Each structure stands twice: as structure tokens, then as C-alpha cells.
Amino acid sequence: DAGITQSPRHKVTETGTPVTLRCHQTENHRYMYWYRQDPGHGLRLIHYSYGVKDTDKGEVSDGYSVSRSKTEDFLLTLESATSSQTSVYFCAISSSGTENEAFFGQGTRLTVV
Amino acid sequence: SQKIEQNSEALNIQEGKTATLTCNYTNYSPAYLQWYRQDPGRGPVFLLLIRENEKEKRKERLKVTFDTTLKQSLFHITASQPADSATYLCALGGYQKVTFGTGTKLQVIP
Numbered sequence: 714d715a716g717i718t719q720s721p722r723h724k725v726t727e728t729g730t731p732v733t734l735r736c737h738q739t740e741n742h743r744y745m746y747w748y749r750q751d752p753g754h755g756l757r758l759i760h761y762s763y764g765v766k767d768t769d770k771g772e773v774s775d776g777y778s779v780s781r782s783k784t785e786d787f788l789l790t791l792e793s794a795t796s797s798q799t800s801v802y803f804c805a806i807s808s809s810g811t812e813n814e815a816f817f818g819q820g821t822r823l824t825v826v
Numbered sequence: 827s828q829k830i831e832q833n834s835e836a837l838n839i840q841e842g843k844t845a846t847l848t849c850n851y852t853n854y855s856p857a858y859l860q861w862y863r864q865d866p867g868r869g870p871v872f873l874l875l876i877r878e879n880e881k882e883k884r885k886e887r888l889k890v891t892f893d894t895t896l897k898q899s900l901f902h903i904t905a906s907q908p909a910d911s912a913t914y915l916c917a918l919g920g921y922q923k924v925t926f927g928t929g930t931k932l933q934v935i936p
Contacts, residue, residue, distance in 0.1 A: 754928065818869050
């Protein structure tokens with residue numbers, strides 16, 4: 714498996730609380746992505762990064778922010794969690810953009826109650 | 827708006843047969859198309875990429891076709907095995923962006 718680790722793997726949090734999910738890679742890949750996966754919607758891109766401190770929005774970015782201060786770490790923050798953000802979150806990495814294969818992490822199951 | 831359609835119903839086939847999964851899309855002109863496999867509780871795993879100027883790509887027992895006129899990709903697994911049971915996702919890509927379908931669940935029956 715590619716060296717990509719997500720933490721935590723599972724989290725239950727209350728509505729209105731901040732939550733940060735971490736993605737750590739050991740592959741030195743330039744691109745990192747955060748997706749959410751929900752039944753009937755497939756994988757949807759939240760935010761992505763194309764380098765340290767370089768990030769951009771995906772199709773479902775509202776309510777989420779990201780930061781990338783080091784090549785190996787990409788953080789996803791829910792500033793004030795809502796029940797609609799209950800989902801499985803996947804981090805992915807790729808070496809040269811979306812045309813290259815993406816390696817996915819194991820996922821984080823987040824439940825907002 | 828862009829739309830990717832994969833058969834939402836599970837596909838059940840007998841071991842040894844060829845499984846064929848379909849990915850249709852509308853309002854999209856992708857530069858390439860990818861197929862991923864996803865097992866329960868795990869992240870997707872990349873299988874194949876095919877570019878818009880390629881008609882067919884093969885890898886071991888896997889074959890992908892890409893028809894930009896029909897706006898369709900077919901994914902074939904020959905001599906299917908129970909270990910091939912999983913959900914298969916197609917993803918259409920362009921510059922800096924990939925859009926995933928919802929996936930088709932394949933069940934190979936021994």
C-alpha cells in the first residue's frame with residue numbers, strides 16, 4: 714500500500730464542534746485531495762492541494778477548510794460540524810495531478826450527532 | 827450539468843464468466859477515464875486509465891473500452907473469480923479535476 718495514513722479512523726462528534734482530520738503521506742507526492750463518500754453520491758471532491766500552502770476548492774467545499782504546511786500533511790477542518798457532514802472521508806495522493814493514479818487512504822468515518 | 831451513470835444495481839455473475847460494467851456520461855468531454863476498485867471499508871484502488879484518443883486498454887484479465895461518441899466506457903473482467911467481488915468506480919478526468927461515478931457492485935458467485 715502507498716504510504717498514506719488517515720487519522721482518526723472513526724470519530725463521533727457533536728453538532729457545532731470543530732473537527733480536524735489528518736492525512737499523512739510518506740510518498741512525497743505533490744498532490745493531495747480530500748473527498749467525502751455518501752450513498753448515492755459517490756466520491757465528491759472537497760478540497761485539494763497542489764503544493765505546500767497551495768490549495769483550491771472542490772465541488773463540495775462549503776463548511777470545510779484545509780491547510781498544508783508540509784508536503785506530507787494535509788489537514789481537513791470542519792469549523793462547526795453539522796449533521797450533513799456525517800460521511801466517510803477519504804484522503805488521496807498523486808504524483809502529478811489527476812491524470813496519474815490516485816492512492817487513497819483507508820478513510821475516516823465521521824458521525825455528527 | 828455533468829452526469830456520470832453507473833448501474834446502481836448489483837451485478838451478479840457466475841465464476842468463470844466475463845463481467846461487463848458500464849459507465850455512461852453526459853455533458854462532459856473528459857480527457858481520460860479511470861477505473862477503481864473499492865472493497866467494503868477501504869479506499870478505492872486504481873486499476874486502469876484510458877485516454878480519449880485510445881479505444882481500448884488491457885491489463886491482465888481487465889479490459890476497458892472508451893467510446894467518446896457514445897459517451898460510454900465498458901469495463902470487462904474475464905474469467906471472473908469470487909475475489910473480484912467488489913464495487914467498481916469509474917472516474918472521468920480533465921485538467922485538475924476528476925469526477926467519480928457512484929459505482930457498481932459486482933458479486934461473483936462460485
